[in-house]
Every structure is written in structure tokens, then in C-alpha cells.
Amino acid sequence: MREVNEDASAYARQRATAEAIERGGGGLGVNDLLAKVAPTAPPDQPPAAPSGARRPDTAAEAARTAGSGPVAGPSSATGSGAGAAVLRPTGSGGGTQWPAGPDGGFAEPPLTGAGADAAVQLPTGSGGGTQWPAGPDGGFAEPPSTGSEADATVQLPTGSGGGTQWPADSDVGSAAPPPSGSRTASSDARPTRSDTASAPPPPTDPAAYTGGGTLPIQDTGGGTLPIQGTPGPLPTQNAEDLAAVIAAMAGRHLPEGHLSPDADFFDAGGSSVNAVELVAELEDELGMELDLDEVFADARPRSLARRWLQTTGATALPAPPLRTPLPPPTAPAIVLPRPHAAAPHTTARREDLDQILADLALADRLPFTGSPEPLPPRRILLTGATGFLGSHMLLDLLRHSDAQVYCLVRASDQAAAVTRLGEALRSYELPWSSEVRRRITVLPGDIRRPHLGLSDDLWHRLAHELDSVVGVAAAVDFLRGYPSLRSSNVLGALTLAELAATGRPKPLHHISSIAVFNEVGITSMGEEDPLAHVDRLIAGYDQTKWAAEVALRRARDHGLVVTALRPGGIGGHTKTGAYNPQDLSSGLISAFGRFRTVPAFRYLNAAPVDWVSRTAVGVICEPDAWGFDYNLTGVPNTLDDVVRDMALGGMHVRVQDWDEWRADALARLEADPVPELTFLARVLQSPTALKLCEATLKGPAATMDRTAALTEALGLAPAARYDARAQLRTFEKLAHDGLARLPHKDDQPYLWFSETTEGGVRPIGTAAPASPCATDLTLSIASMHQLVTERRVDARGELRCPAVHPDPLTVERGDVWIRPEEGIPQQHGLRHQLLCYRLQLRDADGGRWWLEGRKYARARRDLWRQTRALSIEIGRAGEVASLAGEVVVPADSYVRDQIDGIKVDPRLTSQEKRAAKLTWLAWFGLEMGRGLLGPFARAAADLLDLRRPQTSTEHNR
């Protein structure tokens, strides 16, 4: 525990020091600084060099500290609840013997002491569930459920059903409060943080995390934004005023109704639509002509104001050197080359790069930590559980481990968080029942806030109780820039790293993205391959994912076990069809199917969400898999694969060049707007997002050797190509929700042929002579999908029946079902249904009629007639049948019309036409065969059953 404390406090002190340095030294000289750092890092055990083995003297020292230190403060009771979880003084039954201090106090789980780690920690393996050992002296642990004030917000597992069992008696736990990280942190680190929190920026500003006394983003870590301190021509006061005005206007578009000048518009809940409205409003009311793309890149009112003034200032004044970043005082003086102004979207913006570097440096301040215990996790913190991947991972974690999962959900309180999580799971067709709720604990919080927005107490309890941290949460938006996304995607990841490194050592599993390779022209994307050049990542999303992964790589040097899981495109669920409506791939697939064109890409690195989630959970639950980088990209789809798959579904697409496709798709979306695809149109118009698309479409195939080895070793399903069959449910759902569009009966049919019948009908219940009746129908299908899922063919045409009306009746709507209801007889018997016709008719006078006809299969030898004879009933709309009879397809017209006469969509090539015709004939022939066979099989079975029942009984049992 000593190391824990030291690291936590070291982290706090380092940070305080670094902040002091950034503030300009605060009057501290180097010696002062050294002196300040010194107690944290004594010469014999510097935190920068974690000692491999624990030393008895440090343990003893820790024990002494505990005995004499100010442990019994008012905060110790709550602190112990957290600390106790990892502590076991002596003689705990589970065979876990702690190296005890001389006075018999507690020993600590060494955070950096690798040797002792395996023996330390919860004796999870013994017995059934997690039995907290209650030692003979009882000097231990209090279950969190009895501990602190955070109980009001945390649902802790109740012991029903063999899950986790807490010792009933825990009074002694608080009697021996360990000097856990919580105490030290609350005495050392807290003041620092409270300094930070009390600094000017409002607490809503996530950037406060990085901490200086002044506005953080501009001041931290060497990132110097151009204006500040630069004697430019711009009246700063003006910028302030303008920013305030912009903020006020922006506030009107936000759910909360107001926006701080330093808060990001999107972070505060603004959507892309809101942004478009805001830009229009700014132009109308203030005359500010802001580029929408600029707003997406950085949507803080202050930056917008500054930008606008810069543009106007730049036009007014010839060329003042506006952007002369000052090298940060403590950073090595690297002079970054300035991007070329001529090529605006080929390299990253300079200020973004500065900010990225500053954010990377934050990783250096993480505490040092030891190795986690190599056991499957029992208490997992999961962020992003309301997201697409996160919600699927939540369920997979519950299914494939015995863990209690703590879900960090952004909401104002517990009830709202639970509601939000439930709605999210339901929207992705995942179960949300009492059985799910009993295994999760919902924590309202926010990854953008310091300590995840949790109370100190809860944070420390989590730090000591959790044994795994899974970071799935991220802002996925391809339009917004780095400053707008960094608090979620970079700072959030670092906060999770801090949580993982504080207290008990635990692995951090970080969902990264294949976007870290998303540079135009990259040659390979393997698990061990170098990441993209950050200055050539254009889209803010790519930059944040890159920065987060690189920062966490640095965190590995602090001893933290970090797993980076990099999914590519995450496709819809192969079984439920649940998809991510805001995901680019959903939009692209919809557009492919809707416009019947695809851009010429090289590979689509996409995998279905169920596979990605299951594999990621496999990594989380397998200690030997921790700490590596995995690509979860599945088997890449080539252009040919996609084209063939779509043809298989009856959607023959044409390939276009990327630019041509984009222009074409944009034109079509503009001419015929689809509200559900507005975001796609916006992406296709944004220069930065286009770079992202281009890199994605022109990139190489991602390889995933390590993941393949892992799935094989764990017996998980190996990656399979995300093919037509796997996408089917997703596509249906996309079509159902209005994104994609399935072929419709009013479109040009895929395939059609004509059918004529002749026969007679007579009024029901009479023996009157039959009056003639004939139909002339065109049967068509819009796609093979319709045939296979609905088993339905569309019918148009007319009915000639003088008994109904002297003139022919028109078919308004007609459907033919093939083997309806699996051919189950309508009444008990051997008359199986073969085909069912249902037509809505209109006569020349406007009268409405219905016709229902069926072909039946019987166990009789007139098979040829069974396939052609249609028993029909005709009646007025809304009334019972008045006429009944039979019409038959003339034997000579059958082959001529229905086989030779099949027509196929003329837009298809002759090869595609032949394939379509053959597919239809094969499918229909098989169905007819099965239908006709049914009654014969039953008759045969009845004959077999006539034999004497066998009475043989086996002997020798």
C-alpha cells in the first residue's frame, strides 16, 4: 500500500509541480522544485524506477506510518471501506499470506512489487463466489455495501443466488483502517485538485482536468494558442465581447439553454443540426460568415470569435504574423514546421498538433503501478455502456464472466442513468430485465470530468475494489475537430488510466480504433505496425484516437497494463440486425443499396458488432491476453465481395470512381432528401471528413494475426467475412428505419412473366351451370429478398367474369403466396396448400371485389393438374364469397408463358439475367416439389403405421 500511496501522492505532487512550472514557476527555483519532488521520490526508491521486489523495510515503514499517522481522522472510516477491499492482515484462510509488518499490522498489496502480486488480493478463486475472508481476528474488511456515504448512489450486489457474498459482520474493518491510497490521496492529492477546481474555468469545462490556474487548454502542456500573449492587431476585449455574444446565441440551441464561452458547443449537447442552425443565425444576426467546417473543428465561442476576428483582421491588415507559437518553457524546444497554407486539408492544423503534444505529456504524470493479479475480473468498470459497441460488450461481459459490471453513464443522477442505460440497451435489441439489472451497478458520471465526475469517496472505493477497467466511451463524430473531441476521447482515456493505476493495480482495456492508421497512403495496418503520422491525420476523430492510444502506450511505461483493441468499421448485429444509426458504414451501406452504386474502394475493414464485442470480452476475461494491441477488424471485404454480395440479394450495383460517386450521391441526396441520411450528406460535404473517408476507402486491408491466434486459443468464433447473409438483418432494419430502401413492387420488377387461366364459377350453394371466368395476370417479383423472406409474388392484370361484371375487372393489388403457412392444411386432412392468390379487384363501375384462390396438393396422381388448378372464391369487398369455382392454367400455355416467357429487368447484363431466371426457377421448382411431396409422405407414413406394432424390448438392462 505504501507504493500505492506514494504513487498517488507522487502523481498529485508531480502534477502540482508541473502546474507550477507552467504558471511560470510560481517563484520556485529548480532547487525548490527538487525539494518539492524529493519526498515523493526518495533516492533509494524513485517512483520512476519501480522496484521489482518489495522491501521489508518499506513494509515496516508503512506499518509504522499507519500506526502513528493521522489515520483516525474523520475521513478514515470511509476511506477504509475502499482500502480494505485489498487488504488482509494475517491469517486469512485462503492461503494468501501477507508479508506482515513487524507490529502485525496490515501489509499492503504492493502496487509495483511484481513478485508479491500473484499472492495478493482477493481470494477470488477459493470457494464459489467472492467470499471475503473474515479472518479469525476479524480485522478486516468492510464490504462496500456497508461502508460509505456513496451507498445512496451505488447499488451493490446483494448476495442472492451465489454471486458475491459479503461478510455479515464488518465492524472491525473500520477499526483497523489501513493507510490506503484513499487517505493519502485525500490528504495530498485532494488539495491540489481543489485548487484546480476552484480555478476560474467553470466546472463544466472538462479542460479543467489538465489543470493550471488559468484557462487550461491554452495554458497546459506547452500548447500556446496564437493569440494569447501575441501583440497582434486584434482587440482582445472585442474578442471577449464577441465570444460572449456567440455563447449567448449558441446557448439557445442547447438543451441546457446556455453555453460558457470556453465550453464546446457539441460537448454541451449540441448536434450537427443545431450547429447548422447556429451558423445560419450568426450570419443573419452578426454578419459572421463562418465556414461550417470551422465550427465543427472547434466550436468554443471564444475560438469562433477569435477566428472570425482573425479572418477579418487578416483581410484588413496585410500580413501580421498571427501565428507564432511560443515554445513552452519546460518542453524541449521543438520547432514544428508550419503546415502549408496552400494545401489546407492535407496536414493537421498546427494548434491541434500543439494540443495533441500537450495532451500526450499528461500521461507522464500517471502514477506508477504494479502488475494486476492474473485472474478473470470480478468487478469491472465499463464506460460507454450506452453506446453501440459498449452495450453489446456489457451483455457479453455479463454472459461470459461472473463479474459485477459498474457502468459509468452520463446522467444527472442515479435514476436518470439507469433509465438512460435501459433505453440504450432496448434500442439495440438487447435484454433489459431484472436479471440484467441485478448484475450491474450504474454510476452516474462523465468521462470528461476529473475523476469521472464521481465523488472522491466513490473514486477511491472504485480504485481499490475494481479489478478491471474497460474504456469504450468515446465521442464518435467525423466532423468535429480535435479540441472538441479531446476531452472525451483523450482526457477520458487518461482519467481511466489514472483510475487503473491508482489503488489496486488493474488492467485497462481501451477501445481504440483502426482510425489510428487513417492516413492517406499508409501501406499496412497490422497490430504491430507503426501508427499513422499524426500530422497527416486530418479528422479530429482520427487525431483523438491516435493521441489516446499513444498516451496509453506511455502509460505502459508506468507499469500499467493497457490493452488496445482496435475495431474497424463495426457493422450491425448478425442476429438482431441492431446497427449504429450514426455510423458512417450504416450510411454508406444504405446509400449503396439505395442508389445501386458503390465507390471504388480497396477494402472495407468491417466486422459485425457481435464478433467484435465477443472477441473484446474474450480479451478482457483472459489474463494472458491482457496488455497487447489487437486489431478487431474482421476479414476485410474487397470491392468484388461487396458487389457480388449485393447481386446475390438481387441488388446489382455499378461501381464508380470515388469522386464521381460522391458527387452523384450528393446530387441524389439533394434532389430527393432522405432525413435519415442527412448526416451522410454532411460528411460527404466536409473536407476533413472526406479525408477520413478517402483514407478509409483507399487504405490497405488490416491484418489481425494476434487476434486470430487469440480466438483460436480461446475457442471463440474466428472472424468471418461480413457477407450478405450476415448483413441481411441489418439491411432489413436499415430499410425498416428509412435509411436503406428495399426494392418495392412499384419499382421496375426484377423478374416477371404472364399467367392465364380459364374456367368457370357458379353462385355458392346452387347447381346453376358454371359461367365462364378467366384471368390474365402478370406475376412479378421486386427482388429475390422478397421471395425468400415473404414467399410472395406480386400480381397485376385483369379478371374476365361475366357473372361478376360484363367488363373485365382490374387487379388493384394482388399477392400470390407460395406454400403459405408451410402448406399446413386448412382443415384436418391431406389437402395441403400449394399456392394462395389474393386479389383486390375493381370493376368498370367502380365496384370493389375480392378474389381468393388456392392450389392444393393431394396424395393423388394428377400432379400436373394440381399445379395448375386454382380453386377460387369471389365476393364483394367486405362481404362473404358469392361465387366459387375453379380456373386452370391451360396446359399448352404453361411452359410457354411461365418458363420460356420469363422476362428480367433489362438493366441487367445478360449474364445477370440468366442467373436471375435460373435462381427463380430453381427456387420455385424446389418449393413446388416439397409442397407436392407433403401429402404423399403422410400417406406413406400412414401405410407404414398399419403394420403390427413392434413389441421388441431390449434385454439386459
Next chain:
Amino acid sequence: MIFKATNSRPRPALRRVRTTTALRPLRHRLHPAAVEEIPFRAGDGVRLGLTRIDTGEQDRPAVLLLHGHTASADMFLLPETRNLVDALLDGGYEPWLLDWRGSCRLPYNETGQKYTYDDVALHDIPEAVSHIRARIGDRPLFVVAHCIGSLTLSLSMTAGLVPGLAGVVSQGVFLTPKLAGRTSLRMSLAGELLKSRIDHIPVDFRKVGLWSRYTPLFALASRRASCPDPTCQILHNSAWGTGASLFVHEHLSETTHGRLAELLGPAPLWILPHLRRIELARSVVRWHDTDLRYRTLPPNALDAAARIDTPVLLLSGSENGLWLDSQKLCHQVLARRQPQLDVTYAEIPGYGHLDTFLGRGAALDVFGHILDFLDERR
């Protein structure tokens, strides 16, 4: 000489003179005092098993659980996972478990007297329901039924033998059984070929040994099997030789996988004619056409579906390898032919047939549907 084993023939059983049929004990992790075993006989005098889980409360709605053929009440009590009885107890219900005559805790499948599903529908289920009714008074009674338990329940319901149930959850198959053509063919062929030689298909390889008359069956079942366990092969890969698949393999926990031979017993061959008749008609039909003792049962349950007087939840895994999409078909057919009935259909993505109850994640993915349905109607 080393190849000559000692006499490996099973010991002959003593003729039962003073004892009657006894049930194998249940495996569960409930408190022994909470499990009440009721000496219970069906209407025709056959010894069955009826178990009540005592909750100490007198006002809970009762839920009768019906297992599938060759399974037993053990399938709802798996000690190694969160099982349906746990979920029902926590949800405020009183579970009752019936071991009807197709249970593997009873000897009838293997050695006892033959029966058809008519007997189950006529004697077992109605008798159990009336027994429970006598105990619970006017508290609501639900039924959760699996596979053949559900199929025979549908026959009882359409015969009007179990009126007034508060709700029925049917898993796998209900009124419209549908097998894959291949399964149906193999079932008929194998039944015809084997029925003069053997009368049941065992599943426990350890009981029959490597070299026995069943060896070809096990060999056949091991074709293209992914799991080396012969018992798993004959169930997962072949479903008693029919070629269907009973569950999704990775959904079972290792313990459950190891207990398969205990959870599912041998399948009798003499039931096949009735099963075949039902399957080929794609609807539940009566076997005894000339025996007037069975005339209460409708000749075709689907035609008599109007007599169903209770809400029904049709439940099915999307990957059901045995009954395929029978439940979806049943929902379509009932919606068309009996639109007045309260029938809903819920599909559980990714699940097979048996793993809807035996699976390690069944509590998360399946029981929520059941509890929601019961909660709405309690």
C-alpha cells in the same frame, strides 16, 4: 488374453416385487427443506414426479414447469448457473415442477411401458394441473413448457382439459411442429431400420461402452462433430441420430456440458410413429383414432385452437436446430386463423433449442422475456 475383459455385461435387474418405480433424486442447490416432493400419479396410475418449491409465502402465483421429452425437472434447477427456478423465486412466484412420463428421472423411456403423447396430454398434465389447483386455491397458475412438454400441453389445452390458466409460455414448439426435411427423413428411416433391433437410443456413452449395438449410432453422430465428447455428439451434432442440433455449443457452461448425460436421457424409438405423424401433418394430431378413451382429445389440435383461453407467449431461439422456426410459423398461423387469441412471439437471437434454459446466459437473454410476460398477467 489381455483383450479379454471380465464379464462386462450389465447386472440383471431384480424383478420388482415390493417396490415401485422411484424417481432419481433432483440435483439442486436450494435448501432441502424448501423442496417438497409430492408422491404423484397420473390419471391412469402411472407414477410421475411433482415437486413444489416452498417459499414460505402463501400468496405467490404458481408456475408449473414442463420439461421436454427425455429431459427432466433438473433442466430448470441447474445448480451451476442462474436457473429459471432462481429467477422465478426472485420474481415472486412459486415454482412447481412436473416430471411427466417422458422424464429421464423415470424409467419409462428406457424400460417401462410404452406410451404416446396422447397419454401425456390426457393424463399427466391435466392431473398435475388439478393437483396444483387443489393446493393453491384460486391463486393464478402459469405454465412454462419446453419442447414436447409444450406440444402435449397444446393438445391438453385444445382439448379443454386445463382451462383457466393465467398464461402459458411455450418454448421451441407449440401447435405447428416443423422439422427440417433432412431430420424428418433420417428420423423415419432410422426408426424403420432400427426398430426391430433396439427400442431406444442411449446418450450416455459410459453406460453402453465402446463396443455395443449402439456403436454405429455413436459413430454416425461423430461425423463432422466439433466436440470429442460422444454424449455431446449424439445430442448436439445429431439429436439422437436425427442430425438436428439441440443447442448452441458455446452457450453451455463446462459443468452443464459435462452433465449432459444426466440432463437428457435415452430416447425411445417406439414414440417415433406418433412424432412422425405429428411432424408430417405440421400440426399436433392425436394418435389413437379408434380408442374411445382418448376421444376427449381433438383429432387435430390446430383446428381446435379456438378453445385456447389463455394468453400464450411463443418463445424460440433464432438458431433452433431442431424445430426451426416452428414458433414463428405458429404465430403466423394463429394470427391468421384465430385472430382473437392473445398470442405473442418472441425470438431470442443467437440461441438454439435447449440452451434457452440450459445456457449459461439464459437468465440474461431468455428469462427476462418469461418474467415480463408473467409479471404483466399475475
